[in-house]
Amino acid sequence: MVRIHSGNVYGDNLWLWRADHVALAEGEEANFPEISRRGECKARNGLVVTKNAVNVTMVGLAVEHATEDQTIWDGEDGKVYFYQCELPYDADETFATDGRVGYRIGLNVTRHAAYGLGIYSNFRDHDVRVPTAINHPGILPREQEAGDGGGIELRNVFTVKLDNMGASRAS
Numbered sequence: 001m002v003r004i005h006s007g008n009v010y011g012d013n014l015w016l017w018r019a020d021h022v023a024l025a026e027g028e029e030a031n032f033p034e035i036s037r038r039g040e041c042k043a044r045n046g047l048v049v050t051k052n053a054v055n056v057t058m059v060g061l062a063v064e065h066a067t068e069d070q071t072i073w074d075g076e077d078g079k080v081y082f083y084q085c086e087l088p089y090d091a092d093e094t095f096a097t098d099g100r101v102g103y104r105i106g107l108n109v110t111r112h113a114a115y116g117l118g119i120y121s122n123f124r125d126h127d128v129r130v131p132t133a134i135n136h137p138g139i140l141p142r143e144q145e146a147g148d149g150g151g152i153e154l155r156n157v158f159t160v161k162l163d164n165m166g167a168s169r170a171s
Helices: none
Strands: 002-004 010-017 047-049 057-064 071-073 078-086 103-105 111-121 151-161
Touching (some): 047 057, 071 078, 078 103
Parallel strands (some): 002 047, 047 071, 057 078, 078 111, 111 151
């Protein structure tokens, strides 16, 4: 939905949402079957911050229902203050087996901070078991403060299974 290639970007109150709540009635055809994966609309990712996008800050970021990773963050010195994410309702088991997550920090990222990340699952159509909601290269040691030379710092992270089938967990 949104891809950031430039550094020093500030985003405030973004809600990136793919419509996947509608279940087709028995015998009803999709409006655009040639672009549908499992639902009516297709969007692989909600937010992608590329490796060239350094010093990107997001405040009040919501990313919901993309068909693959919801957020991918490959830029250094990223900061997120409040992240709300709901995994796609219409995912099948391949969402989990392909390693899809709600928030992915790239393996080459050495400095990133995110505060207040909540990732929800509500798998409507299949019993999807996501082993982790967040994928990251490492956690900032407790004795090191953010801004003291780097690290990955994630604080106040949680997952919730809202209803229906499946589950996800923070790690």
